[in-house]
Amino acid sequence: MHAxxxxxAAGSGLRLGADLPKALVPLAGRPLVAWSVDALRAGGVAEIVVAVPAEQRAAFARALSADVRLVDGGASRTASVRAGLDAATAGADLVLVHDAARPLTPPDVVRRVLAALADGHPAVVPVLPVVDTTVVVDERGAVIExxxxxxxxxVQTPQGFDRVALTAAYALLAPDADLTDDAAVVRAGGVPVVTVDGDERAAKVTVPHDLATAELQVRR
Structure with missing residues (x-):
């Protein structure tokens, strides 16, 4: 099976306090997106498509190897993934969607997702348990439950899908739809989603503290 x-990688770096796209922010001297591409490849994914901000295409081309296909991302994550899906080669029957902002995802997570897809599941996501007490609050911030x-x-990434199922689910979405992840896209289309074990090292880099934590991990 070909994945x-x-x-x-089209998101801004505003919450990181950066003046460049988040995916180009350096971690140990390399852009976050380069780490994420390497994680997919180390886990067994040979073909890579990266959805980037159109105005930063040249910068991404310099940051990544020539065999990585670049496409212009959209105004939302959903639009960017749709563009990446359209650019994938016809021979790919599995799709893994990964956040550039999860640079230290271990290859074993990628392998677990691929293995579950090979077992016949049409949609697979890596997950971790919720360990903190979780509450519902009202509009004043008071705990009600x-x-x-x-x-x-x-839920983490990479999230894996049968290509036919993911393409069909995207075809059902309104052009301006903006869902939080691709598991939500396929579930909206009636596709069952199963889980595999994620990894704390696959944490998302969103704010400066996350980047500092990732830097510490790399130095260990």
Missing amino acids: VGIVA TVPRASLRR
Whole structure:
């Protein structure tokens, strides 16, 4: 089975305090997106498509190897993944969608997702248990309910899909739809989603503290 990895890399770096796209922010001297591409490749994904801000295409081309296909991302994550899906080669029957902002995702997570797809599941996401007490609050911020956490999970990437199922689910979406992840896209189309174990090292880099934590991990 042939898998294509789509890396969503069109987001801004505002919450990181950066004046460049988040995916180009350096981690140990290399852009976040380069780490994420390497994680997919080390896990067994040979074909990579990266959705980038159109105005920064040249910068991404300098940051990545020539065999990485670049496409212009959209105004939303959903639009960017749609563009990446359109650019994948016809021979790819599996799709892994990964956040550029999860640079230290271990290759074993990628392999677990691929293995579950090979077992016949049409949609697979890596997850971690919720360990903190989780509550619901009202509009004033007062706690009104404690949510049982035994069945709650934190969803990570890469998320894996049968290409036919993912393409069909995207075809059902409105052009301006903006869902939080691709598992939500296929679930909206009636596709069942199963989970595999994620990894704390696959944490998303969103704010400066996250980047500092990632730097410490790299130095260990």
